[in-house]
Amino acid sequence: xxxxxxxxxxxxxxxxxxxxxxxxxxxxxxxxxxxxxxxxxxxxxxxxxxxxxxxxxxxxxxxxxxxxxxxxxxxxxxxxxxxxxxxxxxxxxxxxxxxxxxxxxxxxxxxxxxxxxxxxxxxxxxxxxxxxxxxxxxxxxxxxxxxxxxxxxxxxxxxxxxxxxxxxxxxxxxxxxxxxxxxxxxxxxxxxxxxxxxxxxxxxxxxxxxxxxxxxxxxxxxxxxxxxxxxxxxxxxxxxxxxxxxxxxxxxxxxxxxxxxxxxxxxxxxxxxxxxxxxxxxxxxxxxxxxxxxxxxxxxxxxxxxxxxxxxxxxxxxxxxxxxxxxxxxxxxxxxxxxxxxxxxxxxxxxxxxxxxxxxxxxxxxxxxxxxxxxxxxxxxxxxxxxxxxxxxxxxxxxxxxxxxxxxxxxxxxxxxxxxxxxxxxxxxxxxxxxxxxxxxxx
Amino acid sequence: xxxxxxxxxxxxxxxxxxxxxxxxxxxxxxxxxxxxxxxxxxxxxxxxxxxxxxxxxxxxxxxxxxxxxxxxxxxxxxxxxxxxxxxxxxxxxxxxxxxxxxxxxxxxxxxxxxxxxxxxxxxxxxxxxxxxxxxxxxxxxxxxxxxxxxxxxxxxxxxxxxxxxxxxxxxxxxxxxxxxxxxxxxxxxxxxxxxxxxxxxxxxxxxxxxxxxxxxxxxxxxxxxxxxxxxxxxxxxxxxxxxxxxxxxxxxxxxxxxxxxxxxxxxxxxxxxxxxxxxxxxxxxxxxxxxxxxxxxxxxxxxxxxxxxxxxxxxxxxxxxxxxxxxxxxxxxxxxxxxxxxxxxxxxxxxxxxxxxxxxxxxxxxxxxxxxxxxxxxxxxxxxxxxxxxxxxxxxxxxxxxxxxxxxxxxxxxxxxxxxxxxxxxxxxxxxxxxxxxxxxxxxxxxxxxxxxxxxxxxxxxxxxxxxxxxxx
Numbered sequence: 001x002x003x004x005x006x007x008x009x010x011x012x013x014x015x016x017x018x019x020x021x022x023x024x025x026x027x028x029x030x031x032x033x034x035x036x037x038x039x040x041x042x043x044x045x046x047x048x049x050x051x052x053x054x055x056x057x058x059x060x061x062x063x064x065x066x067x068x069x070x071x072x073x074x075x076x077x078x079x080x081x082x083x084x085x086x087x088x089x090x091x092x093x094x095x096x097x098x099x100x101x102x103x104x105x106x107x108x109x110x111x112x113x114x115x116x117x118x119x120x121x122x123x124x125x126x127x128x129x130x131x132x133x134x135x136x137x138x139x140x141x142x143x144x145x146x147x148x149x150x151x152x153x154x155x156x157x158x159x160x161x162x163x164x165x166x167x168x169x170x171x172x173x174x175x176x177x178x179x180x181x182x183x184x185x186x187x188x189x190x191x192x193x194x195x196x197x198x199x200x201x202x203x204x205x206x207x208x209x210x211x212x213x214x215x216x217x218x219x220x221x222x223x224x225x226x227x228x229x230x231x232x233x234x235x236x237x238x239x240x241x242x243x244x245x246x247x248x249x250x251x252x253x254x255x256x257x258x259x260x261x262x263x264x265x266x267x268x269x270x271x272x273x274x275x276x277x278x279x280x281x282x283x284x285x286x287x288x289x290x291x292x293x294x295x296x297x298x299x300x301x302x303x304x305x306x307x308x309x310x311x312x313x314x315x316x317x318x319x320x321x322x323x324x325x326x327x328x329x330x331x332x333x334x335x336x337x338x339x340x341x342x343x344x345x346x347x348x349x350x351x352x353x354x355x356x357x358x359x360x361x362x363x364x365x366x367x368x369x370x371x372x373x374x375x376x377x378x379x380x381x382x383x384x385x386x387x388x389x390x391x392x393x394x395x396x397x398x399x400x401x402x403x404x405x406x407x408x409x410x411x412x413x414x415x416x417x418x419x420x421x422x423x424x425x426x427x428x429x430x431x432x433x434x435x436x437x438x439x440x441x442x443x
Numbered sequence: 444x445x446x447x448x449x450x451x452x453x454x455x456x457x458x459x460x461x462x463x464x465x466x467x468x469x470x471x472x473x474x475x476x477x478x479x480x481x482x483x484x485x486x487x488x489x490x491x492x493x494x495x496x497x498x499x500x501x502x503x504x505x506x507x508x509x510x511x512x513x514x515x516x517x518x519x520x521x522x523x524x525x526x527x528x529x530x531x532x533x534x535x536x537x538x539x540x541x542x543x544x545x546x547x548x549x550x551x552x553x554x555x556x557x558x559x560x561x562x563x564x565x566x567x568x569x570x571x572x573x574x575x576x577x578x579x580x581x582x583x584x585x586x587x588x589x590x591x592x593x594x595x596x597x598x599x600x601x602x603x604x605x606x607x608x609x610x611x612x613x614x615x616x617x618x619x620x621x622x623x624x625x626x627x628x629x630x631x632x633x634x635x636x637x638x639x640x641x642x643x644x645x646x647x648x649x650x651x652x653x654x655x656x657x658x659x660x661x662x663x664x665x666x667x668x669x670x671x672x673x674x675x676x677x678x679x680x681x682x683x684x685x686x687x688x689x690x691x692x693x694x695x696x697x698x699x700x701x702x703x704x705x706x707x708x709x710x711x712x713x714x715x716x717x718x719x720x721x722x723x724x725x726x727x728x729x730x731x732x733x734x735x736x737x738x739x740x741x742x743x744x745x746x747x748x749x750x751x752x753x754x755x756x757x758x759x760x761x762x763x764x765x766x767x768x769x770x771x772x773x774x775x776x777x778x779x780x781x782x783x784x785x786x787x788x789x790x791x792x793x794x795x796x797x798x799x800x801x802x803x804x805x806x807x808x809x810x811x812x813x814x815x816x817x818x819x820x821x822x823x824x825x826x827x828x829x830x831x832x833x834x835x836x837x838x839x840x841x842x843x844x845x846x847x848x849x850x851x852x853x854x855x856x857x858x859x860x861x862x863x864x865x866x867x868x869x870x871x872x873x874x875x876x877x878x879x880x881x882x883x884x885x886x887x888x889x890x891x892x893x894x895x896x897x898x899x900x901x902x903x904x905x906x907x908x909x910x911x912x913x914x915x916x
Contacts, residue, residue: 033525040485064461
């Protein structure tokens with residue numbers, strides 16, 4: 001008989017709105033044995049940096065870390081395809097005993113001479129620090145030798161959680177830009193932070209901004225290159241979507257280059273329109289607001305009609321959400337509401353206090369809010385709350401299906417955009433294709 | 444040529460995964476079991492993700508979630524707490540505890556910690572099988588065998604002789620396992636098949652959902668393996684120190700039939716001969732019919748297949764068996780590659796290449812940059828999904844087989860063993876060659892032979908033409 005009792009150490013991370021006063025505990029270490037859905041520091045760093053298209057991404061460690069991250073994500077490039085390769089020093093037992101620096105040096109030499117990159121990232125993995133390899137020194141010497149940027153990413157897997165990896169990535173990104181500011185900043189330009197150009201999402205947003213009169217200077221990090229990132233300090237404003245991974249970078253850029261930042265989200269109609277308006281309002285040009293309203297009107301006119309049909313079909317359905325970061329979770333609550341669907345369970349892997357405060361505000365009484373959930377909890381609350389659909393990543397999908405629950409792939413592997421107005425329609429279509437599939441009649 | 448050295452330092456686009464990944468699979472094939480990976484949180488998550496995509500099943504694997512403290516002062520506390528929580532939620536009968544590069548490098552003694560844990564908690568009926576699987580110690584294939592071997596050596600106990608047969612399998616699909624079991628039943632054999640993830644990783648959709656799926660090899664059956672009449676193991680490429688079959692033979696005197704995976708006529712014949720010898724039962728007519736049908740299919744397709752020049756890559760055991768199928772059908776290999784560092788593939792296959800009139804490259808410790816470099820003359824690739832790199836770079840079509848298959852559905856349902864399975868795999872190979880031919884031949888012939896006045900200038904000819912192909916696809 002399986003004991004269904006929850007793990008005691010998890011209690012503080014789960015709450016039901018309207019029943020407990022305290023906010024959920026978050027941003028803590030995962031509980032051992034709890035089957036957390038989180039990954040590690042390396043994973044966080046890799047997710048953020050990998051979309052930089054013309055860099056050599058070299059993983060210093062045993063093969064697994066490189067193997068599990070080879071070209072599995074849907075970040076698209078308009079230029080180089082170098083980032084789609086998986087490079088590793090593939091450390092062996094003898095390297096662990098005698099040190100891996102020699103292999104790292106010759107790996108860098110080889111890859112630089114073969115691919116001629118201007119930028120190399122060297123990711124550290126769990127054992128690098130333990131075996132005493134000095135990544136910093138190796139990279140510094142290699143930079144000198146090859147006269148290109150070779151940047152160590154301090155991403156030892158155990159040294160924190162995925163958020164620590166985001167921060168390590170941001171530290172690496174800061175090293176690409178000139179280390180002093182302020183830089184002369186151009187008129188109506190923004191950098192777009194926290195979009196990884198999954199299925200071309202950055203291209204969609206860039207086009208919207210262009211139509212309202214704003215030029216995107218650099219993107220972090222989807223479809224970016226060494227050169228575009230270098231000139232990032234020239235933008236007048238940073239707009240930031242995935243705050244979980246980019247808030248630290250935005251803050252640092254404000255400190256160093258005096259570039260203010262603005263949180264945005266292009267998930268769903270409400271957030272897309274609101275974000276475009278607030279971006280336009282950040283500039284003194286009154287024509288921007290004008291063009292923004294025109295764009296929103298044009299784009300929503302057709303879409304609203306399309307969505308209306310779905311709203312009727314979805315009435316009364318309940319959603320569960322378990323995604324990586326807070327911004328996505330928050331936008332999804334609104335996006336489901338646009339479609340007549342109420343959220344009954346919501347959680348993230350790496351959400352912050354302020355994210356959970358917003359979620360708490362937005363959801364109805366009785367909604368379960370949980371941080372760093374595991375399969376047993378997801379199962380329990382989806383069943384208890386009668387969720388009809390789950391939003392999550394690859395690991396959560398089979399669980400939903402086994403429970404007879406529909407599923408939305410809101411992860412980095414997807415091949416269709418969920419951003420902007422077009423993304424809002426895609427999202428509704430995806431909800432329709434999974435919620436209203438005839439297969440559910442038979443199971 | 445036998446390329447067994449990496450003349451490069453960096454691995455570019457690996458043809459392997461790490462040891463603990465491979466070691467999860469056998470534990471998923473034990474009844475009422477769970478796995479805990481002793482290391483940082485990411486290891487288990489990456490592996491779960493990879494396996495969930497291939498099997499389309501929930502893959503629950505716990506982690507001891509080692510953090511900085513655990514790394515500096517030892518991970519014992521994390522490991523024990525992890526086991527506590529795991530027991531509470533999943534209540535498994537057996538737990539596999541796997542190490543990682545981190546746990547091994549900081550010198551965690553999991554044998555001591557786990558046995559002490561059971562004593563401290565007074566868990567007399569629970570079993571923990573600790574397996575040493577450092578990420579740098581070999582590929583996932585070695586991890587798989589390390590786990591199977593340790594499960595056997597940890598659980599097997601001297602048992603009076605009984606009539607069961609041990610069947611020990613490498614990483615094959617759940618559909619393959621079901622086919623092996625069907626054949627064993629047809630040969631009227633009672634058996635213990637290890638590891639049996641045919642149901643646990645390919646479960647029927649039934650409610651209510653169970654966290655630990657039904658099915659899997661029973662622990663008491665594994666304990667009794669030393670009393671079996673014989674062991675049939677598909678482990679021809681295995682080093683003896685990783686071979687559970689050799690262990691059972693050496694320690695308990697169980698006769699070992701160490702055979703290739705039954706893919707292809709000859710390999711399946713070997714399997715059935717062994718079963719016939721063990722059971723004394725003649726191969727039934729139904730199976731003989733299946734053999735006859737395979738032969739019929741081979742003859743029907745032989746000319747198409749003889750156009751094939753194959754790249755075969757992946758886990759050594761599967762690569763060997765697929766090579767045999769390809770050699771029988773004239774889909775002669777150009778490149779034979781495995782991510783394992785040491786494998787006897789070249790020695791085993793070299794003598795079988797007498798009919799092959801082109802050189803065959805054997806690559807060990809392979810990555811896809813090396814495989815691609817030796818595959819310029821190939822027109823078909825056979826192996827896991829990562830081989831799509833060969834398709835993208837060189838236009839070589841890929842027949843997906845093995846683990847992982849993450850860009851198509853149904854990896855768990857691919858059947859390729861036995862006469863019937865071999866026939867299905869062969870048809871797939873043939874049809875891939877045919878599709879490739881049909882896709883381009885109108886344009887190729889036009890480009891090569893048409894000399895009419897209206898012939899388009901060479902420079903304007905499209906690289907991959909559309910002449911008529913639209914109708915054929």
